[in-house]
Amino acid sequence: MSDTALDLDRIVAIDVHTHAETDGCGHYSLPEPLRAGADKYFGAESGPPSLDELADYYRQRNMAAVVFTVDAESALGHRRLRNEDIAAAARRHPDVLIPFGSVDPAKGAAGVEEARALVSDHGVRGFKFHPSLQAFWPDDPAVFPLYEALEELGMVALFHSGQTGIGAGLPGGGGIRLRYSNPMALDEVAARFPGLTIIIAHPSFPWQDEALAVATHKPNVYIDLSGWSPKYFPPQLVQYANSLLKHKVLFGSDFPLISPDRWMQDFTDLPIKDAVRPLILKDNAVAALKLRTQ
Secondary structure, eight states: OOOOOOOTTTOSEEEEEEEOOBOSSSOBSSOHHHHHHHHHHHTOOSOOOOHHHHHHHHHHTTEEEEEEOOOOHHHHOOOOOOHHHHHHHHHHOTTTEEEEEOOOGGGHHHHHHHHHHHHHHHOOOEEEEOHHHHTOOTTOGGGHHHHHHHHHHTOEEEEEOSOOSTTTTSGGGGGOOGGGGOTTHHHHHHHHOTTSEEEEESOOTTOHHHHHHHHHHOTTEEEEOTTSOGGGOOHHHHHHHTTTTTTTEEOOOOBTSSOHHHHHHHHHTSOOOTTTHHIIIIIHHHHHTTGGGO
16 A cells, blocks of 8 residues: 555556456456356456455556446446445555546436536545446436536546447347447537546457547547557558557557557567657557646
């Protein structure tokens, strides 16, 4: 544990996409069939780390990590992990952990109130959405009051996009619908809420070009590179990361499903310009998360 605040000059990278998967007391973020299926899909060989273990893992690598869970209680009928516990872990480890919250969009006005409390009372810096897991359309007007509150609060909204390993290989894909996670739906959100910083998570297979188009067109939209080994990145993603989007692409791993060690090793072999590498690994995240204002 550490009482030292995040030192942006010391850390070598900011991983903007890591998951809290367990409360450390036997409860997991996903129902057992989905959890086991995701572990098989990603080749996970051990149980997920606790939040304290996650912090130690990143501290050993001189990195910081954005950490969150996904609140999908209405779609999955499964009790979520507590946002407050994630925020408390970040207070124990302020030198490495950056807390994001997650609120089920189906919770309506109650979800808006919860989001406000997580910011004012617990210090979260952004919110994670997973349209396929939460079974909602990101551009549904019913969710706009939540986005309006997040924009007012100066939050970041990070959206899963594209295919997901959750439900992959299970009968019927575990009931998870991929269609909700087409990043083009975020074009509407970005247009209506220009003060809301949006991160499109993952190479957005099979909608990579849509994600690139939205991020190129909307100043408030970034892309994170989590969930895939860099050696599998589509060539157009690498091209845009090296040029038009060099200030809008962010390092993310999807830990613990993909380790930052593996991601970094494969990133070394990617034809990214030397001047762009530090932007992707740290500088763009500092800007997107507004970390220099602390």
